[in-house]
Amino acid sequence: MLNFDFHNPTQIVFGKNRIADIGKLVPADAKVLILVGGASAEKTGTLGEVREALGARPNSTFNGIEPNPSFETVMKAVEQVREGDFNFLLAVGGGSVIDAAKFIAAAVPFEGDPWTILLKRGSNIKSALPFGTVLTLPATGSEMNNGSVITRRDIGAKLPFRSRHVFPLFSVLDPTKTYTLPTQQIANGVVDAFVHTVEQYLTYPVNAPVQDRFAESLLQTLVEVGPRLLSATEPDYDDRASLMWTATLALNGLIGAGVPQDWATHMIGHELTALHNIDHARTLAIVLPSMLNERRVQKHHKLLQYGERVWGIQSGTDDERITAAIDKTRDFFERMGIPTRLSAYGLAADAIDVVIRQLEEHGMTKLSERGDVTPEVSRRVLEAAL
Amino acid sequence: MLNFDFHNPTQIVFGKNRIADIGKLVPADAKVLILVGGASAEKTGTLGEVREALGARPNSTFNGIEPNPSFETVMKAVEQVREGDFNFLLAVGGGSVIDAAKFIAAAVPFEGDPWTILLKRGSNIKSALPFGTVLTLPATGSEMNNGSVITRRDIGAKLPFRSRHVFPLFSVLDPTKTYTLPTQQIANGVVDAFVHTVEQYLTYPVNAPVQDRFAESLLQTLVEVGPRLLSATEPDYDDRASLMWTATLALNGLIGAGVPQDWATHMIGHELTALHNIDHARTLAIVLPSMLNERRVQKHHKLLQYGERVWGIQSGTDDERITAAIDKTRDFFERMGIPTRLSAYGLAADAIDVVIRQLEEHGMTKLSERGDVTPEVSRRVLEAAL
Numbered sequence: 001m002l003n004f005d006f007h008n009p010t011q012i013v014f015g016k017n018r019i020a021d022i023g024k025l026v027p028a029d030a031k032v033l034i035l036v037g038g039a040s041a042e043k044t045g046t047l048g049e050v051r052e053a054l055g056a057r058p059n060s061t062f063n064g065i066e067p068n069p070s071f072e073t074v075m076k077a078v079e080q081v082r083e084g085d086f087n088f089l090l091a092v093g094g095g096s097v098i099d100a101a102k103f104i105a106a107a108v109p110f111e112g113d114p115w116t117i118l119l120k121r122g123s124n125i126k127s128a129l130p131f132g133t134v135l136t137l138p139a140t141g142s143e144m145n146n147g148s149v150i151t152r153r154d155i156g157a158k159l160p161f162r163s164r165h166v167f168p169l170f171s172v173l174d175p176t177k178t179y180t181l182p183t184q185q186i187a188n189g190v191v192d193a194f195v196h197t198v199e200q201y202l203t204y205p206v207n208a209p210v211q212d213r214f215a216e217s218l219l220q221t222l223v224e225v226g227p228r229l230l231s232a233t234e235p236d237y238d239d240r241a242s243l244m245w246t247a248t249l250a251l252n253g254l255i256g257a258g259v260p261q262d263w264a265t266h267m268i269g270h271e272l273t274a275l276h277n278i279d280h281a282r283t284l285a286i287v288l289p290s291m292l293n294e295r296r297v298q299k300h301h302k303l304l305q306y307g308e309r310v311w312g313i314q315s316g317t318d319d320e321r322i323t324a325a326i327d328k329t330r331d332f333f334e335r336m337g338i339p340t341r342l343s344a345y346g347l348a349a350d351a352i353d354v355v356i357r358q359l360e361e362h363g364m365t366k367l368s369e370r371g372d373v374t375p376e377v378s379r380r381v382l383e384a385a386l
Numbered sequence: 387m388l389n390f391d392f393h394n395p396t397q398i399v400f401g402k403n404r405i406a407d408i409g410k411l412v413p414a415d416a417k418v419l420i421l422v423g424g425a426s427a428e429k430t431g432t433l434g435e436v437r438e439a440l441g442a443r444p445n446s447t448f449n450g451i452e453p454n455p456s457f458e459t460v461m462k463a464v465e466q467v468r469e470g471d472f473n474f475l476l477a478v479g480g481g482s483v484i485d486a487a488k489f490i491a492a493a494v495p496f497e498g499d500p501w502t503i504l505l506k507r508g509s510n511i512k513s514a515l516p517f518g519t520v521l522t523l524p525a526t527g528s529e530m531n532n533g534s535v536i537t538r539r540d541i542g543a544k545l546p547f548r549s550r551h552v553f554p555l556f557s558v559l560d561p562t563k564t565y566t567l568p569t570q571q572i573a574n575g576v577v578d579a580f581v582h583t584v585e586q587y588l589t590y591p592v593n594a595p596v597q598d599r600f601a602e603s604l605l606q607t608l609v610e611v612g613p614r615l616l617s618a619t620e621p622d623y624d625d626r627a628s629l630m631w632t633a634t635l636a637l638n639g640l641i642g643a644g645v646p647q648d649w650a651t652h653m654i655g656h657e658l659t660a661l662h663n664i665d666h667a668r669t670l671a672i673v674l675p676s677m678l679n680e681r682r683v684q685k686h687h688k689l690l691q692y693g694e695r696v697w698g699i700q701s702g703t704d705d706e707r708i709t710a711a712i713d714k715t716r717d718f719f720e721r722m723g724i725p726t727r728l729s730a731y732g733l734a735a736d737a738i739d740v741v742i743r744q745l746e747e748h749g750m751t752k753l754s755e756r757g758d759v760t761p762e763v764s765r766r767v768l769e770a771a772l
Contacts, residue, residue: 001401001623001624001627001628001631002401003400003401003402003404004398004400004401005397005398005399005400006397006398006400007395007396007397007398008394008395009393009394009395010393011391011392011393012390012391012392012393012643013391014389014390014391014392014643014644015387015388015389015390015644016389018389206624207624207625207627207628208624208627208628209606209607209610209611209628210603210604210607210628210631210632210635213599213602213603213606213607214600214603216599216603217596217599217600217602217603218596220595220599221595221596221599224595225595237387238387238592238593238594239593241387241593241594241644242387242593242594242595242596245387245596245644246596249596254640257398257400258400258401258627258631
């Protein structure tokens with residue numbers, strides 16, 4: 001097991017009818033800017049519940065945080081916070097709104113150009129406004145971690161940052177708030193949580209049996225509830241709750257503590273989103289199966305363990321079992337209604353050059369748990385994903 | 387899945403050579419009272435490392451916190467803190483020293499008689515001194531939770547309390563610090579963590595597949611590493627690390643979030659320790675197998691799942707599989723060198739009356755996840771454990 005630090009102070013408030021708890025969680029003297037994406041938080045009534053819970057606290061709403069929130073949009077919100085003297089943020093939405101809240105929270109008190117927060121990956125953040133979240137879309141885990149990704153549309157770049165100052169103070173996770181989500185977003189959430197887990201698990205063994213089993217627990221649960229979530233005619237509360245809690249646990253620092261981490265699939269995926277606006281989870285579904293196949297030697301031991309424990313694959317040569325595990329993975333994504341080939345998104349071989357150039361541009365030239373995913377390897381992965 | 391709150395702000399600093407990190411974790415202006423049990427922390431050099439890490443911070447040591455720390459002892463420490471104006475506590479030891487630190491931290495600023503902290507189970511705690519821990523004995527999980535148990539020897543009672551104010555600020559978990567432990571204490575740690583997990587898992591199903599699998603992950607890991615830890619001629623770092631992290635995760639609030647909890651075995655065990663000074667883990671090993679057998683109907687579904695997933699029991703009638711699962715549990719404790727019968731500790735049928743009276747005295751008359759473990763049921767459990 002590797003040495004590690006684990007610290008996650010976010011308070012989770014989980015279950016039915018928990019939005020009213022915001023009344024106790026937000027400081028009494030807070031002036032609150034509520035951050036939302038589009039119109040749905042208002043339409044579903046969630047925003048009304050939130051405002052009711054805030055009671056007499058003065059509050060206003062910033063609407064229009066887009067998927068893969070842009071630097072341009074979050075800077076508008078920063079301006080509104082400064083002008084309105086807001087001292088508390090409340091993100092109501094999915095990972096994009098929460099990621100935006102983290103940047104805004106750090107940028108408001110930041111001395112200097114907030115753009116440098118992204119250039120320095122958050123290492124220059126010294127303080128942040130406190131903020132809470134109301135999660136409506138289980139997927140990214142942003143509700144219980146200190147990471148965020150902001151996009152610069154003008155240069156086609158998704159830039160991650162993290163800081164101990166941007167953990168949410170609290171996150172309200174009410175599974176019933178996911179009932180109105182389109183099927184595609186539920187499927188994206190399942191795949192996103194799945195790949196987050198894989199990135200922290202499918203590396204090389206370091207004798208960390210608890211971390212391995214926790215990761216497998218999340219994967220097994222996603223395999224179990226994912227197809228049910230898609231085929232259900234009425235939302236099932238427990239399955240929604242399992243997806244929500246699983247997605248949170250997949251990226252709150254727990255399963256990655258003390259083990260190597262990969263993230264090559266994510267870095268390549270980010271470029272596909274930035275260039276072609278493909279949903280984050282879908283880019284992961286495109287890259288991961290090819291990546292696992294490309295690195296089947298380096299990931300040999302863990303791929304066998306994954307095949308056996310997650311997919312029940314017990315017979316065949318090592319090579320056959322690894323192939324079967326990768327096939328099962330691809331098949332799972334496809335069963336979730338998510339195509340795993342670039343061609344399904346209208347992309348052909350000529351798109352690959354640009355992705356590779358962007359990876360080089362962003363310094364993503366030694367990816368993976370071994371640093372051995374060079375641009376040349378990334379190219380082979382994408383070619384195999386055509 | 388049940389509604390839940392999860393909040394655990396303790397920072398975990400895990401691995402080899404991490405004690406030096408205390409220098410960054412303790413405030414620079416701290417005046418530190420170090421709390422230890424006996425002479426071993428000094429003898430092994432751990433205390434020396436701790437003092438070196440504290441650097442120029444003034445510090446002193448309170449020695450003599452006994453296993454199952456007594457109200458009398460912790461009150462002496464409270465006096466020393468008040469007289470010496472210490473503003474930070476550092477617990478160096480196992481669960482007993484850490485439990486003591488929690489009480490001392492809460493009692494020092496407490497207005498009124500600190501004894502009422504125990505009478506009110508901590509609900510009257512309004513603040514506490516900050517404190518950190520250096521764990522040397524993996525078992526209780528106290529290093530990453532806000533619970534504590536203090537014993538009143540004069541009335542033969544172990545009294546638990548909890549408060550959001552008594553989470554450790556940080557806990558240093560260095561597996562090499564367990565190398566000097568006697569085998570019996572390692573075995574106790576394995577059994578303690580095992581039963582902590584079982585109390586939050588072997589209840590009734592609420593469709594919480596992640597929590598179930600996380601609990602099974604911990605149990606499987608203890609079954610895997612436990613016997614190896616006992617038979618190893620040299621300490622194996624990774625197995626020690628797995629035990630340490632597993633014991634922490636078994637009682638940090640994670641696996642119990644959103645599921646029913648039992649704790650009847652613990653409450654009966656506490657009385658056995660208070661009356662007969664039997665190690666905490668050993669009392670659990672005595673009570674649990676009988677308890678599971680007594681409540682095999684109420685726990686039917688989860689006992690079958692436990693048998694299959696933790697022990698690989700797949701054939702036989704339901705009743706046979708449940709019996710096999712309970713037998714495997716008892717056998718595991720015995721293989722860890724821990725007898726599971728009252729008679730092995732010199733206790734006979736005449737000891738049971740007193741235990742039952744104490745349970746009644748302490749209001750422990752409706753135990754378990756269903757509140758159906760009455761004194762009559764507890765009596766049958768103990769009779770079956772003779």
